[in-house]
Amino acid sequence: MSHNIHTALTIPPPDRQKPSLKVNAFEASRTINSALTPLFPYISEGCIAPCASIMRGGSDALGGVFQHFNTVDEVAVVFASEGTGMRPGDVHVGDKSHVVGSFMQDDPNSYILIVVTQRQSEQGVKQQEAFTLNCAECQHVLLDRKFDAVENYAESTGVPGGYFGPLGTIMECGAGAQEFNANVELRTCDNCGTVNEPFNIGVWQWDNYMTNAWCVDQSLKSYFEFNGLTGKKRADQVSSEIK
Numbered sequence: 001m002s003h004n005i006h007t008a009l010t011i012p013p014p015d016r017q018k019p020s021l022k023v024n025a026f027e028a029s030r031t032i033n034s035a036l037t038p039l040f041p042y043i044s045e046g047c048i049a050p051c052a053s054i055m056r057g058g059s060d061a062l063g064g065v066f067q068h069f070n071t072v073d074e075v076a077v078v079f080a081s082e083g084t085g086m087r088p089g090d091v092h093v094g095d096k097s098h099v100v101g102s103f104m105q106d107d108p109n110s111y112i113l114i115v116v117t118q119r120q121s122e123q124g125v126k127q128q129e130a131f132t133l134n135c136a137e138c139q140h141v142l143l144d145r146k147f148d149a150v151e152n153y154a155e156s157t158g159v160p161g162g163y164f165g166p167l168g169t170i171m172e173c174g175a176g177a178q179e180f181n182a183n184v185e186l187r188t189c190d191n192c193g194t195v196n197e198p199f200n201i202g203v204w205q206w207d208n209y210m211t212n213a214w215c216v217d218q219s220l221k222s223y224f225e226f227n228g229l230t231g232k233k234r235a236d237q238v239s240s241e242i243k
């Protein structure tokens with residue numbers, strides 16, 4: 001039986017809900033508000049999601065060490081770097097479980113622009129992540145927050161299909177950090193008794209992203225409520241309008 005390779009390898013046309021976009025990582029980095037800000041809105045199941053981080057050194061840029069687990073690979077490409085121990089052009093693929101620490105030093109002339117890309121799991125395949133904080137003294141686990149990385153934004157918010165949600169990695173890691181900082185018992189090590197310092201969210205600026213994401217959720221909900229579209233009805237109605 002002959003096998004038509006051209007048919008087998010046909011790339012489907014772009015999804016109408018994901019029109020082609022392009023972005024320049026340098027230009028976009030002027031306005032990103034957090035480490036790991038997605039450069040494109042497409043972060044749902046099956047999407048290839050490049051996320052940029054731009055950071056400057058200095059005394060405020062230190063700390064914020066955590067452990068991150070992700071069932072999908074994260075490919076990091078360093079676009080520019082000075083005084084960080086990483087070279088422009090470096091490409092890293094971390095272990096599924098990896099320690100993330102500040103790239104920066106106490107030098108305001110140091111900086112980095114790095115893009116981390118991950119391919120989100122396909123529909124029906126769970127993509128799991130975890131944000132873990134360890135005792136600074138003995139490495140005992142103080143907080144271990146596991147989460148599903150890709151949520152269905154329309155289902156979780158009631159906002160119609162066609163909108164993409166915020167990046168789960170930032171939202172969940174940020175929520176874990178806030179939980180840790182608000183609870184001194186959580187920061188007190190069961191093993192050695194050390195009371196750990198609050199986690200430095202400012203290093204990663206997740207709080208900026210979370211604030212904006214919350215405002216956008218509220219804005220979208222009120223926008224659609226204003227237009228008289230509610231609950232599942234509005235999701236169905238708007239998806240059929242998009243088609």
Ligand SMILES: [Zn+2]
Nearest residue numbers: 135138189192
């Ligand atoms: Zn300890």
